[in-house]
Amino acid sequence: MRIRRSGSASIIALSLLVTACSGNNSSSSGTPAAGGSESAAPATTSTESTAPSESAGASTGASESAGASGGGATIDASGTINAFGVSYDTGDTIAKERIDYFKEKYPNVTAKFSESGFDPQQFVTALQSSDPPDVVSIERWRIGTYVGSGVLEPLDDCISKAGVDMSNYRDSAVKAVTFNGKIYGLPQFFWVSNWLVDDDLFKQAGLDPANWDVSNWDQISAANDALLSKTKTKVGIDPKVSDNGDRFPMWVAAAGGSLLSDDGKTAQLDSQPVIDALTFGKKLIDAHGGLTKFKDLLGQTGDFFGAENGFKNNLEGAFPMQQWYLNVLAGATPDTKFTVVPFKTKQGQPVTMAEGDALAITANSKNKDAACAFITAMTSTDAWVRAATKRASDAKDKKQIQTGTSTGNKAAEDQIFNGIADTGGNQVFTDAVKNYYSTFDSAFELPATTAAEDFRQAWIDGVNAALSGQKDPTTAMKDAQQVAQQALDAAPQAP
Amino acid sequence: MTAIRRASPTRWSREDRSTFLWAMLFLSPWIIGFVVFTAIPMLWSLFLSFTSYSPLTGNAPLVGLANYQRIPTDPKVTTALWNTMYFTVLFVPLSTILSIFLASLLNRIGNRTSGFFRTAFYLPNITPAVATGTLFILVLANPDGLLNSFLRFFGITGPSWLNDPAWLKPGIVIMMLWSIGGTIVILFAALRNVPAELHEAAEIDGANTFQRFRNVTLPLISGALFFVIIINTIAAIQLFSEVYTIFGGQRQGAVGNDAALFYVMYLFREAFETFRMGYASALAWLLFVIVGIITAIQFRLSKRFVYYENG
Structure with a gap:
């Protein structure tokens, strides 16, 4: 049996709420919102780079070298599209500049934005509305749930029509959105994780971050014990x-x-x-x-995102962290002394996990050409470089450090991390950016699965059952x- | 022989019909609202519980009783039910006793003062649940939250209300006790209706304060008590917003062994995160049945314990 989609979402939601909550629940007013630990990563769900406004010196002419390999061919597109999980008015520079690039490249396409991050409940409701999304920005790890349900369109036609060179995108990111040989999303953002080490605390514990061998788990454990016994830190090593x-x-x-x-x-x-x-x-x-x-x-351990963070107050020894946090530290406490140590296998090889979003086209989109134009333009080298350049110039005006944006687009990253990102001579941040960038090629992502949500919940439950x-x-x-x-x-x- | 015409009980006079039509006219907003927003969705939900409907695909293949058969084999349901019942058993008696106590205090002070306190007690009820949840992350934090700081003042080391699975539910009970203003107001109104003469008579007969409360006040407010117990039981079983604010989202797996997984939270997760609407509908109907059974038991018990002045 097939249920007519139109309008049924509201009935379903209503049904569940009425059935379960038809009693007089005086305590259930208000909208649920996700609570969050202070270590929660900023949303990986919108086109926004969630790091605070960075700063720094911009390099020159960054976009000049962004050739056809980035932007691809121009598609014959017009009309209107709805983009879900994408922000413009409330977006940051990285989002706005890339959208402006799209608007300039496709003046005949009008894009409307949800001005929110991706939320499964909102997305399913939007899908069933009379004006459903054509494009969605979604975390790569969870895209399989929607691919399995047939909600998303394979991008083969789009990729070939727009002449997109997929080798421009990070392989691990592309693999995460590939199902049965078909690509269902164009990657955007590529956050890898490495060790962030508090130099002061390590010194107090008699340790040297530069010589800390993270491929030797005994050394990690020893560092944890030393930090806890010899320093006043709250947390020694947080394995996250x-x-x-x-x-x-x-x-x-x-x-x-x-x-x-x-x-x-x-x-x-x-x-x-x-x-x-x-x-x-x-x-x-x-x-x-x-x-x-x-x-x-x-x-x-203090305000993770604020001026009184754990590094500033020496309350956390070390933990593996995504590189967007550099922008937090750069904005909040630019004088912090820390070291980025690449995460390594037990055999001493660098290994890191990448996370990020993908821009996908919905199967029921009525304007797939315009949707294709949007996702290819937004993830093109030209768009990324333009956004990073603007952000860098803004940062330079404010005399702030700018640690760059990892995009998932190799050509763009090459330009961003070899010229645009400017740490203003701050050696700590210069080394940190360099160390993070050096690990991009060793990044992996979890293999694509259509059981994304359930699989993730299963291993999280297992891990927590053991930890507790x-x-x-x-x-x-x-x-x-x-x-x-x-x-x-x-x-x-x-x- | 004169035939006797039997008066038909359904035969209405013109005036009766007119009254009925006017009544229906005035009732129609509620009737329409009930049908559209309650009856139809409930029936729809009942239908969905026999399907594996996914809002993503729009497909709703019939699966018979499969969703209901899965419930007893789902360990998360057992956990969620246990957590919910644990919370309910703690919260309902505590909220009732505390409400009676505070309502009694209100009843003993002057009207003007009690007006201020009634407002003060009721204010948390108009605070959005999400705000309450967020606030209590700060109140219950360990060791520097408001509550543990207060306990430390008396030399007591408070537990980890938000992270220790053993103390998590008591912590949530404390949070929910903050919002008992509605119960207080209802019981306060009931207390004010207890005739002063009865207390005077009991006092003359030598009854002490406790005896007067036990034998005069309690029977006379038992109707209101019964009402608030039922309402609070249903509210406790449907606990969602506040705990979702604290333990949903990023901290979903925060507490190992699902100590914060309450029934409606699990229902929500199944419906709106994994999109198993059919199963979520079955869970919703199980909850409906549980609430119905508990309420029926309470009604049965009320015949023994509730005193109605006019019957």
């Missing part, structure tokens, strides 16, 4: 595996494994590298007195494996 898992897949990769097989069909949650990674993460956390104590301590001591790591991940595999088996195949 609690809460929503954050960097756990990276630890698994460092241990030589993966949560999911390359074809996205087989869960590997009970494999030895996963157990090893979880056991080690738990060890680091338990050294703080257990998960509850660890989270309490984490809550005392409810189950030992082996049992926790064995149980999680069962749930995850069931979800993978039951997931719809990509069209």
Whole structure:
């Protein structure tokens, strides 16, 4: 049976709410909102770069070299499109400049923006409205849920029509949006994670960040113990595996494994590298007195996004973090002394996990050419370079540090990190930017799966069950494996 | 023999019909609202519970009782139900006792003063749930939240209300107790209706304060008490907004073993995050049945414990 989409979303929502909540619930007024830990990454859901306004000196003529390989051919497009998960009026420079680039390139296309990040509930409602989205900006890890449901359009036609050179995009990002050989989204943003080390705390603990061998887990553990015993830090080493898992897949990769097989069909949650990674993460956390104590301590590390952050006040020793945080530190505490140490496998090879969004076209779009024009223009080299250049010049005017924007577009990144980004002579930030950029090629993303949400929830549940001591790591991940595999088996195949 | 015409009970006079039509006219906004926003959605939801409807695809293949059969095998449902019942059993008695206590205090002070306190007690009820949730992240934080700082003043080391699975639900109870103003106002109104003569008579008979409360006040406010217990039970079972604000989203997996997974939160997750609307509808109907059973039990018990002056 097929239910008419139009207007049914509101009825469904209403049905559930009325059925479940038809009583007099005096306590349930208001709109739910996601609570968040202070370590929550800024939304990876819109075209906005979530870092605060950076600063710095702009390089010259950055966009000159952005040739056809970036922007591709111009499509014959006109009419109106709705872009969901994209902000313009409320967007930052990176969003606005790229949209302005699109508007100039396609003056006959009118784009309307949701002015919000991606939200599954809003998106499904928007899909069923009389004016559904043509384009959506969505986190790459969750795109499979929508591909499996047939909501998104394969981009083969678009890519060929626009003459997009996919080799311009980061391979790992493209793989994350590829299902059965078809690409369903054009990557935008490419946030990799590496160790951020508080130099002062390490020195107090008798450690040297430059010589800290992060491929040796004994050294990581020793650093954790030394930080906790010899300094007044609240948190020694935060592996970033609690809460929503954050960097756990990276630890698994460092241990030589993966949560999911390359074809996205087989869960590997009970494999030895996963157990090893979880056991080690738990060890680091338990050294703080257990998960509850660890989270309490984490809550005392100051304002993660503000001037009183953990680095400034020496309250966090080290943790793996995405590079957008450099912009936070640059804006809030530019004098902070820290070191970026590339995350490494146990064999000493750099390995990092990349995250970001993708711009996709909805299957029911009535203006696919214009939608194609939008997503190709927005992720083109020209658009990125223009945005980064504007941001850099704005930052220079304010005499601020600008640490660059990682885009997922290699040609754009090459220009941004070899000229546009300007740390104003601040050696700490110069080294940090260089170290982050050096790891882009070693980045991986979780394999694409149409069971994205369920698979993710399964391993997060397993990790948290072990960290909280409810189950030992082996049992926790064995149980999680069962749930995850069931979800993978039951997931719809990509069209 | 004269035939006796039986008066038909359904035969209405012109005046009756006119009255009925006017009544229906005035009731129609509610009737239309009920049909459109309650009855039809409920029936629709019941239908969906027998399908595997996904709003993403628009497909709703019939699956019979599969959604209902899955519920007992879903460990998350057991966890969510346990958490919800744990919270309800803690919250309802505590909120009732505290409300009676505060309403009694209000009843003992002058009208003008009580007006101020009634307003003060009721203010949290008009605070948006999300704001309440956000506020209590600060109140319940450990060790420097408002509550633990207050406890420390008395030499007590407070627990980790937000991170320790064992203390998380009591912490949420404390948060929800902040919003008992509605219950206080209802019980205060009931207390004011207790005839002073009865208290005087009991006092003359030698009854002390507790005995007067136990044997005079309590029976006379039992109707209002019954009402607030039912309302608070239903509200507790449907707990969502405040806890979603604190523990939803980024902190969804924050507390291992799903200590903060309440029933409606799980329902919401199934409906709007994984888009299993059919299963979510079945969960909603299970909740409806649970609420119905609990309310029916309460009504049955009310015959023994609730005193109605006119019957």
